Amino acid sequence: MSRAAILHGGRRAGSTAAALLAALALGIAPAHADRSGARHATAVVASTGESLYRSICQGCHMPDGRGAAGAGLYPALAGDAALASTEFVALTLLQGRRNMPAFGGPPDPDPFFNPNPPALNDEQIAAVVNYVRTHFGNRFKGSISAAQVQALRASLPAR
Amino acid sequence: MREPGPIGAMTRRELLAMIGRTAGGAAMYQAMAGLGLAPETSYAGPVQLDAAPPGASVLVLGAGIAGMVAALELRDAGYRVQVLEYNARPGGRNWTLRGGDRYTELGGDAQECRFDPGLYINPGPWRLPYHHYGMLSYCKRLGVALEPFNQINYNAYLHNSKAFGGKPQRLRTVRADYHGHVAELLAKVVRQGVLEQSVSAEDRERLLESLRAWGALDKDFRYVQGPESSDRRGWAVHPGGGLSGTPVPSEPVALSELLRSNLWTALMMGDVYDMQPSIFQPVGGMGRVGEAFGRELGGLIRYNARVIRIDQDERGVSVTYEDAAAGNARQTARADWCVCTIPLSILGQIPIQVGGPMLEAIAACPYAAAVKVGLQFKRRFWEEDEQIYGGITYTDLPIETIGYPNHGFFGSGKGVLLGAYCFGPDATAFTAMAPEERVAKAVEYGAEIHPQYAAEFDSGVAVAWHRSPFTMGCFGNWSEAARAQHFRALCEIDGRIVLAGEHASDLPAWQEGALTSALDAIQRLHRRALAAGAKA
Numbered sequence: 001m002s003r004a005a006i007l008h009g010g011r012r013a014g015s016t017a018a019a020l021l022a023a024l025a026l027g028i029a030p031a032h033a034d035r036s037g038a039r040h041a042t043a044v045v046a047s048t049g050e051s052l053y054r055s056i057c058q059g060c061h062m063p064d065g066r067g068a069a070g071a072g073l074y075p076a077l078a079g080d081a082a083l084a085s086t087e088f089v090a091l092t093l094l095q096g097r098r099n100m101p102a103f104g105g106p107p108d109p110d111p112f113f114n115p116n117p118p119a120l121n122d123e124q125i126a127a128v129v130n131y132v133r134t135h136f137g138n139r140f141k142g143s144i145s146a147a148q149v150q151a152l153r154a155s156l157p158a159r
Numbered sequence: 160m161r162e163p164g165p166i167g168a169m170t171r172r173e174l175l176a177m178i179g180r181t182a183g184g185a186a187m188y189q190a191m192a193g194l195g196l197a198p199e200t201s202y203a204g205p206v207q208l209d210a211a212p213p214g215a216s217v218l219v220l221g222a223g224i225a226g227m228v229a230a231l232e233l234r235d236a237g238y239r240v241q242v243l244e245y246n247a248r249p250g251g252r253n254w255t256l257r258g259g260d261r262y263t264e265l266g267g268d269a270q271e272c273r274f275d276p277g278l279y280i281n282p283g284p285w286r287l288p289y290h291h292y293g294m295l296s297y298c299k300r301l302g303v304a305l306e307p308f309n310q311i312n313y314n315a316y317l318h319n320s321k322a323f324g325g326k327p328q329r330l331r332t333v334r335a336d337y338h339g340h341v342a343e344l345l346a347k348v349v350r351q352g353v354l355e356q357s358v359s360a361e362d363r364e365r366l367l368e369s370l371r372a373w374g375a376l377d378k379d380f381r382y383v384q385g386p387e388s389s390d391r392r393g394w395a396v397h398p399g400g401g402l403s404g405t406p407v408p409s410e411p412v413a414l415s416e417l418l419r420s421n422l423w424t425a426l427m428m429g430d431v432y433d434m435q436p437s438i439f440q441p442v443g444g445m446g447r448v449g450e451a452f453g454r455e456l457g458g459l460i461r462y463n464a465r466v467i468r469i470d471q472d473e474r475g476v477s478v479t480y481e482d483a484a485a486g487n488a489r490q491t492a493r494a495d496w497c498v499c500t501i502p503l504s505i506l507g508q509i510p511i512q513v514g515g516p517m518l519e520a521i522a523a524c525p526y527a528a529a530v531k532v533g534l535q536f537k538r539r540f541w542e543e544d545e546q547i548y549g550g551i552t553y554t555d556l557p558i559e560t561i562g563y564p565n566h567g568f569f570g571s572g573k574g575v576l577l578g579a580y581c582f583g584p585d586a587t588a589f590t591a592m593a594p595e596e597r598v599a600k601a602v603e604y605g606a607e608i609h610p611q612y613a614a615e616f617d618s619g620v621a622v623a624w625h626r627s628p629f630t631m632g633c634f635g636n637w638s639e640a641a642r643a644q645h646f647r648a649l650c651e652i653d654g655r656i657v658l659a660g661e662h663a664s665d666l667p668a669w670q671e672g673a674l675t676s677a678l679d680a681i682q683r684l685h686r687r688a689l690a691a692g693a694k695a
Binding site: 056063068069071073074098099101114116 | 245265266267465466501503504505507508509522524525526527528529582583584587588590591623625626627628629630631632636
């Protein structure tokens with residue numbers, strides 16, 4: 001268990017159930033049980049790019065995709081030329097970028113307390129990439145498939 | 160451990176004072192640890208800096224706990240100190256929301272806290288464990304009054320929406336039944352002689368007696384409905400006076416049901432080192448600490464200052480900032496040295512003239528999500544109806560936590576609960592909601608535990624830390640691998656700049672981590688300043 005974890009005092013009973021309920025509350029289908037039987041605290045299973053954006057991404061990038069500015073910035077996705085590359089967006093989701101956490105998992109095995117962000121699978125990553133590149137006024141060509149995300153994921157160094 | 164008392168002709172106090180005077184705080188601390196007086200921590204007592212080089216100056220970035228500890232000690236050592244702070248108030252994440260406070264989050268959603276006088280929530284840290292010596296010591300120095308924080312309340316709940324028909328269980332009964340069943344099982348095994356290899360014949364009887372005492376077993380080493388178990392888990396009819404006071408024992412929950420409920424997972428919360436009693440909170444809210452530091456530092460802090468650039472050369476440090484109180488006019492502050500406590504989530508976006516290793520370290524730390532929701536109710540129903548006085552309920556619902564106020568007990572007016580305190584995926588989902596939706600969801604989920612919510616709810620306020628304009632996240636969530644790779648480079652002095660904060664500590668997310676990080680940084684910086692000599 002990560003130390004940061006317990007410190008803040010968030011350990012609790014049965015967070016798998018919590019994750020499921022959070023997912024249900026947001027209209028996302030519940031997670032499948034992990035095949036290995038391992039504790040699976042953070043899985044959010046298949047959903048559309050839009051529902052994933054609304055339940056995760058807009059927390060920082062805002063509902064209109066225009067980001068926000070305070071002491072620092074959350075970059076706008078609307079009109080961001082970097083989104084021209086499907087791989088750039090997919091890698092950012094998989095690995096995180098600076099203060100942005102990684103959404104590529106693996107799910108936190110700690111059933112009591114989980115400070116890490118939701119872990120998205122290949123289909124979900126592809127759905128989010130394709131969504132942000134074609135909304136908020138963005139009209140970038142092309143798309144990425146789950147298989148391509150899987151290949152990208154496989155090319156990454158182990159974390 | 161030796162008994163307290165004289166050591167030879169000197170008292171311990173005299174001995175420690177002598178060591179402190181001659182060898183410094185760190186040596187005194189080691190001596191204390193050797194005498195069994197202090198467990199391991201990095202707070203080594205009040206920091207002792209010699210006089211600063213004449214005319215030397217330090218710029219401190221950020222007026223949170225780390226920045227203000229650094230500023231106070233450097234000022235006292237004789238440095239000319241200036242602090243630049245983004246917010247219009249001191250404290251940073253040390254912060255309390257009270258009635259009348261306004262908070263505008265990133266994205267522009269503004270909330271006004273409508274709590275009654277004396278009621279509050281702490282959106283950030285809310286407890287001070289007894290071994291966070293640094294925080295407790297500064298509270299004493301600054302006159303911040305402390306009161307007990309109840310981490311453990313045997314009458315608060317553990318709740319799994321999918322167990323016991325969704326009915327919350329008292330911590331008291333879950334704890335008693337878990338210990339009782341485990342003790343009974345172990346006693347059975349011991350009596351069957353299965354543990355002969357591990358337990359000697361003479362220890363066997365002692366172990367059995369200890370299991371009976373620990374688990375509240377009956378004379379036959381069974382955990383069953385009866386006076387022994389009810390003395391732990393509570394009675395069906397409580398003992399009382401006269402003819403109506405005959406007690407009736409309560410019935411323990413079966414082991415299998417208890418195990419399947421998963422509620423045992425939260426039993427060890429109060430056994431975790433940072434959660435063990437005694438724990439304290441400032442009277443009036445955690446923000447009293449930051450406010451006290453702010454008063455102490457007075458005009459040294461420049462508020463509404465948004466740092467946009469940090470440069471250094473062989474002569475000093477130059478920081479460019481926008482003054483929000485003056486139409487975002489660009490200003491430059493200069494000093495010989497700089498202690499930068501800006502969260503890495505923001506520092507990573509500010510051009511800063513440091514070497515590659517520190518830049519890589521700054522960029523290597525994602526920030527964890529956390530959300531707190533404060534809910535005001537028309538009455539303190541948790542006390543009046545459920546006899547819950549302070550402490551915490553843990554639940555599998557996305558709110559994760561309900562915190563009951565540890566002050567104002569038995570008050571007849573309104574009361575404020577911490578209606579949600581969540582992390583990770585739950586916090587991410589709450590962050591993506593508008594503030595009023597977070598409050599509504601916290602009320603909806605909490606009503607599964609306290610049905611009174613529906614009738615008694617009054618108003619609420621919700622803080623999602625990734626929407627905080629001054630931190631953009633809750634705390635530096637170092638992975639073990641990234642910490643191993645970058646932590647040293649993050650903390651080492653780069654030219655004339657040193658970083659401090661909870662992100663530069665092995666006690667992330669705790670104020671004590673920020674504080675000890677600042678003391679560690681300024682002691683190293685001070686040595687470097689002395690070596691560089693007068694007016695460098």
